[in-house]
Amino acid sequence: QVQLVESGGGLVQAGGSLRLSCAASGGTFNDYAMGWFRQNPGKEREFVAAISWSGAGTYYSDSVKGRFTISRDNAKNTVYLQMTSLKPEDTAVYYCSAEYSPYGVTYYTGHSDYDYWGQGTQVTVSS
16 A cells, blocks of 8 residues: 655745655655646546656646756655646646556556556645
8 A cells, every 4th residue: 555745835926946855664665656636626636747657757737837947856755746837727736646557657647547546735826
């Protein structure tokens, strides 16, 4: 059973940056593809970014491509989401997710693809 704990959220002005971290425990971290999603009240959980077990494969939603970067440090059992040029529409609770997938450069973009989730961290971007 994998446990995920996000951190790094907060309040930032538009145009600013934040780095989210997600620490994993309870499994072999480099057996898992990882993802970041976000959600606002009353809305569906939205895919943001994904990364394969090795970090060789990454994928981004169109809304964050060029502004956000997903990365991982398998030695530290941590995945990161570096967010730059933040916009008010980036405001949401951000969730980290994991799926067992020690294969090639596989990553997943659907929230139903992931078995494990963190509790979320709030990101608020003021205009």
